[in-house]
Amino acid sequence: GAVVSQHPSRVICKSGTSVKIECRSLDFQATTMFWYRQFPKQSLMLMATSNEGSKATYEQGVEKDKFLINHASLTLSTLTVTSAHPEDSSFYICSATRDSSNQPQHFGDGTRLSIL
Amino acid sequence: GESVGLHLPTLSVQEGDNSIINCAYSNSASDYFIWYKQESGKGPQFIIDIRSNMDKRQGQRVTVLLNKTVKHLSLQIAATQPGDSAVYFCAEMDAGNMLTFGGGTRLMVKP
Numbered sequence: 001g002a003v004v005s006q007h008p009s010r011v012i013c014k015s016g017t018s019v020k021i022e023c024r025s026l027d028f029q030a031t032t033m034f035w036y037r038q039f040p041k042q043s044l045m046l047m048a049t050s051n052e053g054s055k056a057t058y059e060q061g062v063e064k065d066k067f068l069i070n071h072a073s074l075t076l077s078t079l080t081v082t083s084a085h086p087e088d089s090s091f092y093i094c095s096a097t098r099d100s101s102n103q104p105q106h107f108g109d110g111t112r113l114s115i116l
Numbered sequence: 117g118e119s120v121g122l123h124l125p126t127l128s129v130q131e132g133d134n135s136i137i138n139c140a141y142s143n144s145a146s147d148y149f150i151w152y153k154q155e156s157g158k159g160p161q162f163i164i165d166i167r168s169n170m171d172k173r174q175g176q177r178v179t180v181l182l183n184k185t186v187k188h189l190s191l192q193i194a195a196t197q198p199g200d201s202a203v204y205f206c207a208e209m210d211a212g213n214m215l216t217f218g219g220g221t222r223l224m225v226k227p
Contacts, residue, residue: 006159032213041124043205043217044160093159097213102148102167105215107159 003027004096006108013084014116020080021111023094029074030096034105035067038091050077084115124203126222135193135225139206139218144187146208150215151180151191154203163191163204193223201225 003026011019023033031052036044048069049057056069066088068080077096081088091112095105129135141149147168152160166173166180166189173180179192189206206218 004159034215043219046214046216049214095159095215101211101213102209103213104150104162104165105213106162107152109159110157112157 004094004106004108006094006111008111009109010112010114012114012116015085016083017115018080018082019084019113020078021092021094021113023077023079023096023108025075025096025106028096028098030077031074031099032097033071033077034095034097035069035077035079036093036095038093038110044093047079052077081113084113086115089113089115124220124222126224128224128226129196131196131198131225131227133196135191135196135200135223137191137193137204137221137223139189139191139221141187141189141206141208141216141218143208143210143216144184146210146216148209149180149182149189150207150209151178151189152205152207152217153200154205154220156202160205196223196225198225198227 005024007022033050035047038044047062050069050071052071058064071077091110093110095107097103097105150165151163154160164175164180166182171182177194181190203220203222205220207215
């Protein structure tokens with residue numbers, strides 16, 4: 001089955017640090033990847049849609065200069081949380097889908113980000 | 117739109133019993149629906165999907181029912197096992213492949 005790998009799984013760092021999270025589709029090409037954020041006991045909230053070779057599309061209220069997305073290849077998208085602060089602490093999850101309509105998104109195992 | 121809440125509803129069942137998890141979706145134009153299982157500290161795991169031209173689909177121990185008239189989706193798990201304990205999310209997909217998640221239900225299986 002489809003596998004999406006996300007790295008790192010856990011990050012603890014000081015306030016002001018920039019953190020990069022990688023999302024890879026391991027056995028299929030993904031023109032589109034998605035980045036979600038999840039707070040405890042809540043559902044997943046879409047942050048942005050990452051498109052290979054073009055700019056990401058951000059959801060309302062998500063700062064594009066804060067959350068930089070790069071989708072440089074058909075198997076890799078990165079999310080960089082710039083100058084992270086404690087309020088950015090959350091569980092970040094990526095997903096990828098095969099390039100067809102009505103295909104499930106397959107999720108990575110998430111990155112737990114804790115900013116001290 | 118997305119459903120966000122501070123407290124997940126919880127379904128507690130005895131091991132071996134059947135579980136039914138319900139979900140109401142919002143967009144009548146959604147034509148594809150997915151159930152995901154999320155264990156603590158992990159990403160959502162695909163369980164089963166259904167397209168809008170169907171009203172029932174069965175997998176291994178799981179069945180999804182779709183009622184488009186009332187915009188309702190359910191997940192039935194037969195002979196629930198301790199390993200089924202997790203949070204379950206329904207999700208609806210529009211024509212642009214965008215997923216909208218429901219609020220989630222925590223399933224607790226008592227041995």
